[in-house]
Amino acid sequence: MLGAVTIRADIERGQQPMILHMPRAHRLSLGNLADLVYVVPALALLGGFLLYPLVYGIGLTLHDGQGADATRFIGLEHFTRAVLGDAVFHRSLLNTILFTGAAVILQTGIGFLLAVLVSGVRRGRTVLLVAFFAPFVLASVAVGAVWKFLYAPFFGVAATIGGALGVEASTIAPLADERTALLAILAAFLWRFTGFTMVVYAAAIRALPREYDDVASLEGASWSQRVRHVTWPLLWPQTFALVLLTTLGTLRIFDMVWVMTAGGPDHATETVATHVYTTAFRFGDVGYAQAMAMILLAVILVLTVVEYRLLNPRAEESSG
Amino acid sequence: MSRLSTVRWSTVLLTVLAGAWLYPVVWTLANAVRRTADVYRPPWDVPWPPAVEQIGVAWERGQLGSALTNSAIVTLLTVAIVLVVSASAAYGLTTLRPPARPVLFVLVLAPLVIPTEVLIVPLFSMYRALGLIDSLPGLALVNAVASVSFATVILAGYFRTIPRDVIDAARVDGAGRMDVLLRVVIPMARPGIAAVALLVAVLTWNDFAGALVLIQDPDAFTVQLALTRFANFYATDQGVTFAGLAIIILPPLLVFLVLQRSFMAGLTGGIVRR
Numbered sequence: 001m002l003g004a005v006t007i008r009a010d011i012e013r014g015q016q017p018m019i020l021h022m023p024r025a026h027r028l029s030l031g032n033l034a035d036l037v038y039v040v041p042a043l044a045l046l047g048g049f050l051l052y053p054l055v056y057g058i059g060l061t062l063h064d065g066q067g068a069d070a071t072r073f074i075g076l077e078h079f080t081r082a083v084l085g086d087a088v089f090h091r092s093l094l095n096t097i098l099f100t101g102a103a104v105i106l107q108t109g110i111g112f113l114l115a116v117l118v119s120g121v122r123r124g125r126t127v128l129l130v131a132f133f134a135p136f137v138l139a140s141v142a143v144g145a146v147w148k149f150l151y152a153p154f155f156g157v158a159a160t161i162g163g164a165l166g167v168e169a170s171t172i173a174p175l176a177d178e179r180t181a182l183l184a185i186l187a188a189f190l191w192r193f194t195g196f197t198m199v200v201y202a203a204a205i206r207a208l209p210r211e212y213d214d215v216a217s218l219e220g221a222s223w224s225q226r227v228r229h230v231t232w233p234l235l236w237p238q239t240f241a242l243v244l245l246t247t248l249g250t251l252r253i254f255d256m257v258w259v260m261t262a263g264g265p266d267h268a269t270e271t272v273a274t275h276v277y278t279t280a281f282r283f284g285d286v287g288y289a290q291a292m293a294m295i296l297l298a299v300i301l302v303l304t305v306v307e308y309r310l311l312n313p314r315a316e317e318s319s320g
Numbered sequence: 321m322s323r324l325s326t327v328r329w330s331t332v333l334l335t336v337l338a339g340a341w342l343y344p345v346v347w348t349l350a351n352a353v354r355r356t357a358d359v360y361r362p363p364w365d366v367p368w369p370p371a372v373e374q375i376g377v378a379w380e381r382g383q384l385g386s387a388l389t390n391s392a393i394v395t396l397l398t399v400a401i402v403l404v405v406s407a408s409a410a411y412g413l414t415t416l417r418p419p420a421r422p423v424l425f426v427l428v429l430a431p432l433v434i435p436t437e438v439l440i441v442p443l444f445s446m447y448r449a450l451g452l453i454d455s456l457p458g459l460a461l462v463n464a465v466a467s468v469s470f471a472t473v474i475l476a477g478y479f480r481t482i483p484r485d486v487i488d489a490a491r492v493d494g495a496g497r498m499d500v501l502l503r504v505v506i507p508m509a510r511p512g513i514a515a516v517a518l519l520v521a522v523l524t525w526n527d528f529a530g531a532l533v534l535i536q537d538p539d540a541f542t543v544q545l546a547l548t549r550f551a552n553f554y555a556t557d558q559g560v561t562f563a564g565l566a567i568i569i570l571p572p573l574l575v576f577l578v579l580q581r582s583f584m585a586g587l588t589g590g591i592v593r594r
Contacts, residue, residue, distance in 0.1 A: 034497055038412030039424050041405045042468055049465045050431055050439070057442035114337075117330040124331075130580050131338035134345060137572040137583075139526035141544045142565050146344050149558070155360040157343075191341070196587070203588040252435035255528040273437040273529075280441045281533065290441045297438045304433055 061291040078291035089292055092263075092270040093299070095182060099189075099271065100250040100303075106190055107246055108239060111197025116227050118198070119205045129202060132195035140192070144259030147188035151175045158184075175261055178268040185260055185269055189253070197242055204238045205231065240311045247307060251300050272296040348569065351562035352378075359558050371559060378563035386539060387546035388567075390456060391525055394542060397460035398524040399517050402467045407513065409468075410475035411501045431469045436462060440533050447534055454537040462530045467520045474519075474586060478512030479505055515586020518579060522572045543568045 061079070064072040082089050118128050135143065150157045153173040162172040174184035212234065216226045232239075254273035257263060263270035263278065272292060280289035343363070350363040353370035379385060409428055413421055436443070443462060444453075452458035482505060490504050506513065528544045535545060547568055576583055 035412045035415045036420060036424075038408045038497075038501075039416075039428070042409035042428055042472065043424075045401075045405055045461070045465060045468060046427065046430060049443070049461055050434060053439040053442040053446055054434065056446060057439060060442060060445070114334070117334050120330050121334065124335075126580075128334050128338050129584065130577070131342050133580075133584060134342065134573065134576065137522050137526075137576040138345070138569045139528065139544055139547075139572070141526075141528050141547050142348075142569045145547065145561070145565055146348050149359070149562075150344060160360075191344070195341075199584050200588045203584070248432055248435070252437040254437050258528075258532075276437070276441065277529075277533075280444075286441050286445070293438045293441060297434060300433055300435075300438075 057290045057294065060287050061294055063287050074287075078288045079295070081288065082292050082295060088267050088270060089272075089275060091267050092272045092275040093295075095269065096251060096253065096271045096273075096296070097299070099182060099186060099253065100247060102186055103189055103193075103250045104243055104246045106186075107194050107197050108242055110190065111194050111242070112201050112232070112235070112239075114194070114198040115201030115205055116231060118202050125202075129195075129199055133199050134195065135192045136196045138192065140255040141259050143188055143192050144256045147184075147191075148175065148260055151184055176265060178265050181261055181265060181269045185257055188260070189250075189256060192256075193246070193249075197246070200238055200242060201235060204235050208234055236311075243311060244304065244307055247303055248300065251296065251303065272299075345569075345573070348562055349566050351559065352566035353563070354559055356558040356560075359562065374557075374559050374563040375567065377557075378560045378567060381560060382546040382564045383538070383541070384543070384546055384564065384567055387541050387543045388571075390540060391542040391544075393456050394460050394463065394531075395521050395524045397457055398463040398467065399520050401460060401464040402471050402520045403513065403517060405464065406468055406471035406475050406516065407506060408501070409472045410479050411505055413472070414476050414479045415497075428472050429469050431465050436466050436530050440529060443530075444533050452534070454535055454540040456540060459527075459530060459534050459542075460524075462534065463524045463527055466527075466530075467523060471516045471520060474516050475509065475512055478509040482508050511582060512586065514579075515582050518575065518583050519586060522575070525572055 062073060062075060064074045064077075114132060118125055121128060151174045153159055153176070156172075158174055159172040174180045208231070212230050213226055216230050221229070252273055253271050254277065257269055257271050257274050258277070261269045263274040273296070276289045276293045276296070279292065280286050346363045350366055351359050352375060353372055354361070354366060355371045355374070358365075358367055409424075413425055413428070416424065447453050447455075447458055450458075486508070487500055487504060490500050495503065526544065527542070531542045531545050535541060547564060
């Protein structure tokens with residue numbers, strides 16, 4: 001009956017009522033076809049600006065691309081060079097993975113703890129959430145610039161705190177020191193994004209039924225026991241989504257690093273994305289740069305699938 | 321008893337922490353009107369009279385007038401493209417049935433795992449061939465691709481909450497699929513659409529990687545690129561640098577503060593709702 005209405009509507013709008021000519025069994029799938037049309041603009045956008053550059057990019061990796069145009073076919077030579085012969089690429093890959101691992105664990109952990117704490121607050125809950133979330137809306141370029149000032153030697157906040165703790169202020173320059181530069185960027189990164197994790201968890205805690213917590217409380221569970229054994233497992237679907245989102249958002253990290261250190265000192269903060277950028281747009285080696293970008297894409301895909309497999313089943317358990 | 325004390329202890333801790341968390345923001349805003357020599361004073365210590373003229377200097381030096389206009393154009397275009405494309409896709413996806421639905425959903429989610437950074441080299445070649453370097457609509461298209469996935473997911477979440485009966489009733493009354501989308505679904509999902517628009521606007525305003533590669537003419541610079549005009553932070557006038565920073569972070573910050581409820585609800589909606 002609904003099918004008939006659809007046909008009439010189609011005719012009235014001057015479209016060809018395709019369903020009329022089809023046997024009854026096919027109506028459902030062709031009804032689907034009309035819905036399919038609504039997905040076409042999205043697919044066209046992705047086809048032109050995602051799929052095409054992806055395929056074109058694969059072509060680039062197989063050609064020698066010194067300067068502007070990639071012309072000479074060289075097979076997988078760029079990939080062998082990246083995997084076997086480029087110490088900076090190895091460093092950048094290691095940095096990217098370590099940074100992502102640390103960001104995922106700390107952002108999720110701190111965000112969860114802050115959300116649990118804020119959920120116990122009766123008045124001013126929203127104000128607190130807004131305060132922690134605010135850095136999320138600031139541009140990474142601005143965050144990078146501001147934190148660069150905070151890390152400035154002698155005057156910066158890091159140097160002042162260090163000075164108060166009795167460290168020689170002139171030796172405190174977190175971004176200039178190879179051992180601390182990546183950690184310094186991580187701190188700024190966590191400052192920017194932990195509020196997001198916190199807000200998601202806080203909203204989820206609010207949506208939880210209170211009974212679980214009350215029962216556990218009646219049975220004599222302490223606050224920390226309730227957080228560990230009641231709240232945390234119940235929020236596993238959110239943890240699953242947040243871990244995946246943070247991983248995807250961090251493996252691509254470029255802008256904050258670019259603004260704060262441009263990969264230095266001595267490649268200590270080089271990430272795959274900054275190395276790709278420098279290789280392509282400073283040295284004009286587009287084929288090799290794209291080969292490294294494709295390896296990053298492979299890492300992203302593999303880690304996403306691994307995380308999905310590892311974390312997802314428990315998500316079903318606790319929500320089911 | 322133990323619960324009460326826990327609550328108080330956590331409130332105090334969170335308040336102190338929130339103050340520290342906001343320190344860099346407040347410090348930046350205060351520094352917009354403090355001269356270089358005063359930059360490292362605590363934020364509440366603003367010398368009188370404040371160095372308001374720095375804002376004018378930053379505006380001039382960073383050509384922020386044209387940069388703000390360019391960023392506004394790119395942001396509005398991106399939001400418009402994403403809303404049309406994602407609302408349409410979300411509508412199609414919520415009414416579609418398997419096997420088409422999961423397959424298309426995966427396709428629409430592809431940009432989540434294929435970030436702009438991975439495609440920036442071929443995008444540059446492609447844009448150069450098409451003459452789209454320095455084109456603001458061109459930059460908007462790249463930004464739209466980056467936003468279309470999560471926008472579709474969030475909107476589909478909102479669309480799914482619309483009772484099937486409402487849509488069926490409209491259909492029985494003779495409304496076509498497009499009528500249902502425009503007259504029933506979109507008006508009922510207005511909060512979701514507002515939240516998505518806000519989120520896309522902030523992300524696009526803050527985009528750096530795409531603009532860095534695809535925009536080269538200083539006249540087409542977005543605010544994030546204009547910020548790089550102040551790049552040499554230690555050599556230039558720091559007070560002026562902070563004035564520029566303040567001008568650039570203020571629009572998204574104000575939008576967020578005014579509309580924070582809608583903003584945070586939209587963002588968490590896609591993840592919290594089952």
